Amino acid sequence: MKEGQRPLILVSNDDSINSKGIAHLVSLMKELGEVVVVAPNSPQSGMGHAITITDPLRYFEVDLFEGVKAYECSGTPADCVKIAKTHLLDRAPDLVVSGINHGSNTSVSVLYSGTMSAALEATIEDLPAVGFSLCDYDMDADFSHTSEHILQITRQVLERGLPKGISLNVNFPMRMEGEPIKGRKLCRQAKGKWKEALEERMDPLNRKYLWLTGHYVNQDQGEDTDEWAIANNYVSVVPVKVDMTCHETLSYLTEEWN
Amino acid sequence: MKEGQRPLILVSNDDSINSKGIAHLVSLMKELGEVVVVAPNSPQSGMGHAITITDPLRYFEVDLFEGVKAYECSGTPADCVKIAKTHLLDRAPDLVVSGINHGSNTSVSVLYSGTMSAALEATIEDLPAVGFSLCDYDMDADFSHTSEHILQITRQVLERGLPKGISLNVNFPMRMEGEPIKGRKLCRQAKGKWKEALEERMDPLNRKYLWLTGHYVNQDQGEDTDEWAIANNYVSVVPVKVDMTCHETLSYLTEEWN
Numbered sequence: 001m002k003e004g005q006r007p008l009i010l011v012s013n014d015d016s017i018n019s020k021g022i023a024h025l026v027s028l029m030k031e032l033g034e035v036v037v038v039a040p041n042s043p044q045s046g047m048g049h050a051i052t053i054t055d056p057l058r059y060f061e062v063d064l065f066e067g068v069k070a071y072e073c074s075g076t077p078a079d080c081v082k083i084a085k086t087h088l089l090d091r092a093p094d095l096v097v098s099g100i101n102h103g104s105n106t107s108v109s110v111l112y113s114g115t116m117s118a119a120l121e122a123t124i125e126d127l128p129a130v131g132f133s134l135c136d137y138d139m140d141a142d143f144s145h146t147s148e149h150i151l152q153i154t155r156q157v158l159e160r161g162l163p164k165g166i167s168l169n170v171n172f173p174m175r176m177e178g179e180p181i182k183g184r185k186l187c188r189q190a191k192g193k194w195k196e197a198l199e200e201r202m203d204p205l206n207r208k209y210l211w212l213t214g215h216y217v218n219q220d221q222g223e224d225t226d227e228w229a230i231a232n233n234y235v236s237v238v239p240v241k242v243d244m245t246c247h248e249t250l251s252y253l254t255e256e257w258n
Numbered sequence: 259m260k261e262g263q264r265p266l267i268l269v270s271n272d273d274s275i276n277s278k279g280i281a282h283l284v285s286l287m288k289e290l291g292e293v294v295v296v297a298p299n300s301p302q303s304g305m306g307h308a309i310t311i312t313d314p315l316r317y318f319e320v321d322l323f324e325g326v327k328a329y330e331c332s333g334t335p336a337d338c339v340k341i342a343k344t345h346l347l348d349r350a351p352d353l354v355v356s357g358i359n360h361g362s363n364t365s366v367s368v369l370y371s372g373t374m375s376a377a378l379e380a381t382i383e384d385l386p387a388v389g390f391s392l393c394d395y396d397m398d399a400d401f402s403h404t405s406e407h408i409l410q411i412t413r414q415v416l417e418r419g420l421p422k423g424i425s426l427n428v429n430f431p432m433r434m435e436g437e438p439i440k441g442r443k444l445c446r447q448a449k450g451k452w453k454e455a456l457e458e459r460m461d462p463l464n465r466k467y468l469w470l471t472g473h474y475v476n477q478d479q480g481e482d483t484d485e486w487a488i489a490n491n492y493v494s495v496v497p498v499k500v501d502m503t504c505h506e507t508l509s510y511l512t513e514e515w516n
Contacts, residue, residue, distance in 0.1 A: 043312065048309070051470065058468070083456060086456050212309065212311055245497065250496075
């Protein structure tokens with residue numbers, strides 16, 4: 001960043017550029033710097049770290065956020081960050097933020113999360129990145145209680161950076177009247193899984209199809225996890241890394257298998 | 259597994275059920291147990307850990323592999339494992355294998371990999387799982403040099419299991435005439451990234467679109483990485499974990515930020 005220049009902040013998400021969560025995040029980021037939005041033109045929840053390699057990609061400039069350059073894109077969240085970096089921005093962003101997701105990305109959901117894939121795509125490029133999610137799936141959810149924490153976290157990341165290869169996965173509890181958030185907790189990802197139910201239905205042509213549904217099952221009683229933080233009305237902050245190697249297992253298997 | 263029962267082995271992939279790589283893997287797994295195949299009906303490369311939550315899913319039984327129950331599915335690799343486990347199998351598989359992918363899944367590609375997402379989906383369910391990839395993108399690639407290693411690795415996993423929360427990401431160098439594979443190396447994921455090029459084209463209606471292309475840039479000179487192993491004609495075996503928390507950073511940030 002040149003002297004006198006405001007930080008450049010790239011905003012993306014996975015619920016689409018038209019969602020309430022991204023509008024809230026953009027309004028906050030405008031306080032901190034020059035904002036550019038590149039986000040999917042349709043919901044991309046559960047896209048994980050998908051990228052588009054067998055289809056053409058398109059983007060269009062849209063006028064959605066006052067005083068902010070914004071582009072909707074036909075691709076995934078990871079595609080959006082790639083297109084922003086390679087094609088739309090004239091300098092590297094000082095910060096990449098993703099969200100605010102309508103729904104939780106705690107525990108193992110980090111693997112399925114389109115929100116976090118935008119952040120991790122930036123991390124691969126050694127750009128500081130944070131993904132924000134609210135544990136409320138309502139498309140009209142109340143994001144007001146997240147503002148102060150988002151500003152504090154992003155200011156801190158802008159000032160101090162983040163270790164290489166790390167992004168932050170930040171989850172907020174649902175807003176509860178009369179029960180303000182107790183604070184923030186640095187956490188580890190809870191062990192858990194989604195217990196699927198596949199609902200079998202018949203289509204109008206009498207052919208069977210399935211809907212994938214399910215509920216989260218927590219398998220972790222630790223009080224140092226993101227699940228615990230959310231259940232106790234704290235904001236959870238998990239440092240997430242791009243290196244998926246299990247280094248402990250590496251030494252164990254090297255001894256065991258040789 | 260009941261006494262006298264053969265191990266149940268679930269096979270999936272991301273290049274589709276019609277690819278040469280999965281056929282090779284199925285033929286090997288038949289030597290070790292009872293095999294069921296549930297794999298996408300179309301190529302799903304680069305799908306990351308995507309799941310299908312806004313569209314119906316369909317599957318059909320197909321007769322592609324002699325003596326093996328096989329289903330093609332409209333979803334992603336992770337969907338296939340979910341459908342297998344919840345809907346198609348009458349007992350938990352003793353082993354889940356994915357691949358053999360036509361193309362490399364070393365380094366940061368593990369995040370984009372549909373092959374590894376099928377394995378990791380099984381790992382979330384505490385099932386032993388291995389993803390196999392050949393560093394050769396040719397749809398008619400030669401897989402013959404992989405057989406002996408795949409059988410040894412999967413036998414070992416069937417006998418000894420894997421630590422909870424861990425799957426193996428196994429990559430094979432491309433077959434080179436007269437240069438047999440030197441052996442296997444337990445490795446860590448190399449630090450690297452894909453340097454994108456977005457090719458701009460015009461469609462027949464004169465509207466601009468982009469193709470996402472790129473090449474891998476290795477940023478890691480370590481001789482303990484998967485990239486090094488492949489470049490030196492070894493099979494790379496990386497233990498990959500579902501927990502993406504960076505525990506080192508957790509302590510560092512806790513001190514630094516509080």
